[in-house]
Amino acid sequence: MRWWLRVIVAGAIACTGCATGSGGVEDAGRGQDASTLDGAVADAGRDGGRDASVDAMVIDSGPRDSGMPIDSGTDAGAMDSGPATCPPTATNLAIVELMIRTETGTEDRGEWIELLNAGDCLIDLGGLEISSPPATYTIPAGHLLEPGERFVLAQSTVAAENRGLVYDLSYTGSNIVLDNNGDTLALIAGGTTIDSITWSSAIVPEKYSFEFPDTRPIAQNASLGNWCQASISNIYSNTAGGPYYGTPGAPNGACP
Ligand SMILES: [Ca+2]
Ligand SMILES: [Ca+2]
Ligand SMILES: [Ca+2]
Numbered sequence: 001m002r003w004w005l006r007v008i009v010a011g012a013i014a015c016t017g018c019a020t021g022s023g024g025v026e027d028a029g030r031g032q033d034a035s036t037l038d039g040a041v042a043d044a045g046r047d048g049g050r051d052a053s054v055d056a057m058v059i060d061s062g063p064r065d066s067g068m069p070i071d072s073g074t075d076a077g078a079m080d081s082g083p084a085t086c087p088p089t090a091t092n093l094a095i096v097e098l099m100i101r102t103e104t105g106t107e108d109r110g111e112w113i114e115l116l117n118a119g120d121c122l123i124d125l126g127g128l129e130i131s132s133p134p135a136t137y138t139i140p141a142g143h144l145l146e147p148g149e150r151f152v153l154a155q156s157t158v159a160a161e162n163r164g165l166v167y168d169l170s171y172t173g174s175n176i177v178l179d180n181n182g183d184t185l186a187l188i189a190g191g192t193t194i195d196s197i198t199w200s201s202a203i204v205p206e207k208y209s210f211e212f213p214d215t216r217p218i219a220q221n222a223s224l225g226n227w228c229q230a231s232i233s234n235i236y237s238n239t240a241g242g243p244y245y246g247t248p249g250a251p252n253g254a255c256p
Contacts, residue, residue: 085122088125088194089119094116095114095187096115096218097114097209098209099111099178101206101207103206109155110156110161112152112154112162113153114247114249117151122145123145131186132186136174137174152165152166152169153169155176164239196222197224203227204229205229208229208230210229211252213226229245
């Protein structure tokens with residue numbers, strides 16, 4: 001080949017390569033990216049930037065916003081609702097044990113009262129009135145009693161007076177006294193008397209509680225003939241003047 005022909009051919013090849021690798025191909029590429037590849041495969045440059053931007057916006061405005069009602073609903077439910085409770089009634093709550101006299105005289109501050117939840121739901125004792133003429137004590141809010149559980153109310157908060165009794169709540173200051181020589185004790189819920197026990201004289205020896213047996217339905221507790229004195233095997237305290245017999249907060253068992 002002559003030298004000038006080589007130059008022409010080489011120039012043509014160089015020119016062809018130059019035309020293919022520059023403006024032609026890239027122009028076509030931009031056109032495709034802008035129209036077809038948006039939202040699909042991430043592209044370099046402007047299109048890649050748009051795709052990332054659009055995707056981020058969709059994610060932000062989706063699940064996070066719709067999730068807010070679920071969060072607020074769950075929080076409100078958990079904070080507002082507590083455990084389901086039942087009010088005290090004649091069929092679910094009863095007086096089942098009484099310590100009427102731990103000592104002689106009228107200054108006995110070792111008296112106590114045991115209540116039993118004989119029903120099948122959680123009882124809210126708040127507002128329940130404990131009444132023994134001429135005094136009444138109202139149980140404050142916040143005292144719940146599980147099915148099958150017992151609640152012990154003490155006359156005194158002072159250990160030397162209540163004989164070291166373990167109790168749930170004290171009615172001290174209410175002036176309730178369980179008269180050794182005859183008295184009445186009643187439970188009043190919402191103005192209705194749901195249980196009442198009346199005794200006419202000292203029914204058990206001093207230092208012994210008076211128990212209604214677990215073997216009988218609570219509907220039979222109004223008859224004192226169904227009760228019995230605490231067993232000598234059940235000592236709940238052996239403080240000064242003791243021992244004292246009964247089962248405060250514990251099952252009563254059967255009468256002999
Ligand atoms: Ca008494
Ligand atoms: Ca009384
Ligand atoms: Ca008991």
